[in-house]
Amino acid sequence: MVDSLRSPLPPGEFGLPFIGKTLNFFTDPDFASKQHAKYGPLFKTRLLNKPTVFMKGPEAIRFLFGQEGDRITVTWPPSVEALLGPLSLALQTGGVHAGRRRLMAQAFQPRALEGYIDTMVSISDRYFQQWAQTSAQNGSLTWYPQLRRYTFDIACKLLVGLDNASETELGDLFEVWGAGLFSLPVNLPLTAFGKAKRSRDRLLVALEKLIRDRKQSTRSPATPDALELLLTAKDDDGNSLTVEELKDQVLLLLFAGHETLTSALTSFCLLMAQNPEIRAKAEAEQSDLEDKRLTLETLKQMTYLEQILQETLRMVPPVGGAFRQVLKTCEFGGYQIPAGWMVLYQIKQTHRDSDVYTQPKKFDPERFNLEQSEQKRKPFSYVPFGGGIRECLGKEFARLEMKIFAAKLLRDHRWELLPDQNLDFTIAPTPIPKDGLKVKFF
Ligand code: HEM
Structure with missing residues (x-):
């Protein structure tokens, strides 16, 4: 047994009293990589007035996931905790967390996913047409805000049965709520947090109405959705979720269900435009498919596209x-x-481990082919969806949506990057190109 108290503290700098390195962390996307270069895979600093250890690398991630629940538990910055709400799965722990996960996971089982495909396809068709029109009319399309609307509409339709939600008040409320998520938790009328807090209150009113209407309705929705499953599901003691809890859980699903995906799809579009040979190979895979239908089975046959999506999430993990x-x-x-x-476990830094990945800064989908499978060199070296007891609940939903989007886009459309734009990533709170990804889309 190691006597932990005799070991030294990790190297690093705490910075100024109270704020420590909080500002550097939020404003400098390279803060962690610079400190790691100086101090190694573990360094200490102070964030949000708390001593914090940054950890990267497969061994560190394996260690942390193994300790979860006993020695280590989840925490989020105070702004996130206040805006998610106390009954959110992301904040629940122990037996309650495990039970709720089992219950909510029903919305992401293969049978449920199969039922989501047609809706994903029809929303994609609608948006792709709009984008082609907008681009033809204006000579350009700023893609990121459009992709946000697209993923939000899919999440709202498949999770709570709402059509065209990005055009409703819910869409606006979510934007303000999201803008305050990683902010100083100062609840004043004009602060980002204050505005987000008021948006949360209004979102909860809207979600409560949605939930109560659904409870009273005698008809099931034409398209099965997650809310229907959550309303009928029982926990381990045979109890249904209360309306109070449902509101927080639905809010979490809607947020988690579109924010990360928007970043992932944006990165895919950018990387394909920057790597025409890879894109041509992916297009060829689509045209060579014998069965062009989109089903869970046919999607599995798109192995090269799968490698591209894996590599996209390695290079630009939406959750860093x-x-x-x-x-x-x-x-x-x-x-x-x-x-x-x-502790902050680092996905992006772990994905750049040169002991695992050859030329880690290069976009190379071949590293995920069956022969190379670089990610298998060390367990826990590929963790875009986290792992252990808190692994992303919507992982399969996300993989499905990414694949349908990518396959349809490669089959039916072309896009080119416009010149004179800043393609560097900013973290907001997921990575997105600074100028919003300007393209010609046809
Ligand atoms: C590419 C898209 C996505 C990525 C990269 C992603 C990534 C992650 C990661 C890294 C975590 C773990 C965070 C931690 O360790 O504390 C997580 C948790 C979670 N994700 Fe995702 N996610 C994605 C899409 C989704 C979708 C589509 C949904 C739901 C529809 C979703 C729902 C959740 C939930 C509910 C949790 C909390 C799980 C828990 O605490 O037990 N995610 N996600």
Whole structure:
């Protein structure tokens, strides 16, 4: 047994009292990589007035996922906790968390996913046509905001049965809510957090109405959705979810169900435009398919597209990392991580590990082919969806939506990057190109 208290603390700088390195963390996308270059795979700093250890690499991730629940538990910045709400799965722990996951996972089982395909396809068709028209009329399309609307409409239709939600008040409320998610938790009329908090209140009113209307309705929705499953599901004690809890869970699903996906789809579109040879090979795979229908079975046959999507999530993981709280002092890599500290496990930095990935900065879908399978060199070196007991609940939903979007786009449309735009990524809170990805779409 290691005596954790004898090990030294990890190297690093705490920075200024209270704020520590919080500003550097939020404003400099390279903050973590610079500190890792200086101090190695573990470094300490102070974020949001808490001592925090940044950890990267497959070994560190494996260690953290293994400690989850006993020595380490989930935590989020105060703004996120307040805006998600106390009954959100992302904040629940222990037996309640495990039980709720089992219940909510029903909305993402293969049978449920199969039922989502037609809706994903028809919303894609509608948007692709609109984008072609807009681009023809204006000579350009700023794609990122449009992709946000697209993923939001899909999430709202498939999760709660709402049509064209991005055109309703719900869409506007979500935008304001999301803008305050990672902000200083100062609840004043003009702060991002204050505005987001009021949006949350109004979102909850709208969601409550939606839930109560659905409860009273005698007819099931024409398209099966997650809300219907959540309303009928029972927990391990045979109880249904209360309306209060349903509101927080639905809010979480709607948020998680579109924010990350928008970033992933945007990165895919950008990387395809920047790598015409890879895109041509992906187009060829689509035209060579004997069965052109889109089903769970035919999607599995698109192996090259699968590699491209895997590589997209490796290069630009929508969730760069996640926070944990240390419950009991533990030891890793010869360093002590004291109880009460925060840990940030780093997905993006782990995906850049040169012991695992050859030329990690290169976009190379071949690294995921059957022979190379670089991600298998070390367990936990590929974690875009996290892992362990908190692995992304919507992983299969996300993979399905990405594949349908990508397959249809490659089959039916072309796009070119417009010159004079900033394609560097900013984190908002997921990575997106600074100028919103301007293209000619046809
Ligand atoms: C490309 C898209 C997505 C990525 C990269 C992604 C990534 C992640 C990651 C890394 C986590 C774990 C965070 C942690 O360790 O604390 C997570 C959790 C979660 N995700 Fe996703 N996600 C995606 C799409 C989705 C979708 C579409 C949904 C739902 C429709 C969803 C629902 C959730 C939920 C509910 C959790 C919390 C799980 C828990 O705490 O038990 N995600 N996601």
